[in-house]
Amino acid sequence: MTNTYASPGALDGKACIVTGAAQGIGRGIAQALTERGAAVLLVDHNAEKLEATASELKATALAADIREADQPERIVAAAVEHFGRLDVLVNNAIATRAAASFLEHSDEDYDLVFDTGPRATFRLMKAAFPHLAASGSGSVVNLGSSAGTEGQAGWATYAAAKEAIRGFSKVAATEWGAANVRVNVVCPFANSEGAQLWERFDPDGFNAALAKVPLGRIGDTRTDIGALVAFLAGDDATYITGQTIMIDGGWGMHRI
Numbered sequence: 001m002t003n004t005y006a007s008p009g010a011l012d013g014k015a016c017i018v019t020g021a022a023q024g025i026g027r028g029i030a031q032a033l034t035e036r037g038a039a040v041l042l043v044d045h046n047a048e049k050l051e052a053t054a055s056e057l058k059a060t061a062l063a064a065d066i067r068e069a070d071q072p073e074r075i076v077a078a079a080v081e082h083f084g085r086l087d088v089l090v091n092n093a094i095a096t097r098a099a100a101s102f103l104e105h106s107d108e109d110y111d112l113v114f115d116t117g118p119r120a121t122f123r124l125m126k127a128a129f130p131h132l133a134a135s136g137s138g139s140v141v142n143l144g145s146s147a148g149t150e151g152q153a154g155w156a157t158y159a160a161a162k163e164a165i166r167g168f169s170k171v172a173a174t175e176w177g178a179a180n181v182r183v184n185v186v187c188p189f190a191n192s193e194g195a196q197l198w199e200r201f202d203p204d205g206f207n208a209a210l211a212k213v214p215l216g217r218i219g220d221t222r223t224d225i226g227a228l229v230a231f232l233a234g235d236d237a238t239y240i241t242g243q244t245i246m247i248d249g250g251w252g253m254h255r256i
Contacts, residue, residue: 010234012037015083017075019066019124020093022049024192025143028221029090032230034059041079044093066093066120072127079131086131088233091121091142094161099154110157117161118168125172129181138181139233142169144244145187146252166244173242182241184232189248190219215249 016033020026022044030053033040040059044050047063054061062078064071079086094117097109121142132138147155148163166185173183189195189209195218199206210218219225228247231237246252 007036007230007234010036010236011230014038014087014233015079015085016040016088016090016233017043017079017086017124017128018090018092019043019075019120022046022053024194025188025190025221025225026090026092027053028190028192028226029092029229030059030226031057031222032226033088033090033233036230036234038088038230038233039083041075041082043075066124067115069123072120072123075124076127076131085135086128087135087138089124089128089132089138089140090229090233091124091140091165093117093120094143094158096155096158096161101154102156105157110160113157113161114164117158118164121165122168125183129176129179132181133176133179136180137235137238138176138179139237140169140172140181140183141229141232142166142183142185143188144185146189146246146248149187149244149246149252170242177241180238182232182238184241185244186225186228186232187244187246187248187252188219188221188225189213189251190221190225192221209251213249213251214253217249219247219249 016038018026018030018040021030021042030040030042034057042054042059042061043064045065050061050063060082064075096113125140142165144166145162148159169183169185225247
């Protein structure tokens with residue numbers, strides 16, 4: 001079953017940044033935001049896929065390697081230049097190695113996931129804050145993962161990076177509330193390209209995970225994940241901050 005949620009105009013006048021937006025969950029989030037009237041800057045390192053997605057969604061694209069220290073300021077400046085404001089920041093991008101035992105993870109694996117995940121998210125949040133505060137009702141949505149909240153075997157560095165993001169998201173929510181800037185984390189289980197590869201190459205593991213979902217299905221990147229992010233971005237969620245929300249059909253109800 002695929003739901004078709006619709007809130008046309010809910011994000012009219014909102015300007016957003018979505019990282020890792022060329023495909024997968026980031027693309028689904030960007031689609032949900034644009035469908036609700038938001039102007040969206042799509043950011044990704046894959047310029048070819050990014051341009052295709054931007055063309056399809058009629059959104060603005062910016063190719064960037066978020067590991068580079070100067071890119072967060074460049075990304076935020078580009079959004080403000082294009083849209084004249086910034087209301088929403090969605091930190092979705094991250095890179096990681098394939099699953100392996102804890103002892104097999106290297107310093108290089110650790111650096112990759114922390115540079116693209118928490119470090120880039122941290123920098124983007126700091127660069128975006130003045131503009132989010134100036135908007136009068138800014139919203140940051142960061143992506144967490146069940147790898148961290150559950151402690152999934154094989155994902156030591158990825159889990160650590162995602163939990164680091166959750167940790168400083170709570171601090172930012174506490175400190176930034178006075179500026180009316182909200183910060184929330186969502187942990188999705190969705191039919192992204194990564195999940196499709198998981199199902200293809202490890203069907204037993206994938207099906208075991210799916211069996212833990214009370215609703216009995218994997219989420220849709222647009223109508224399930226994107227819809228919730230769009231809600232958190234909008235004015236109906238102005239009293240929600242500092243939360244970790246599992247968008248996983250009930251799989252994570254006992255592990256926040």
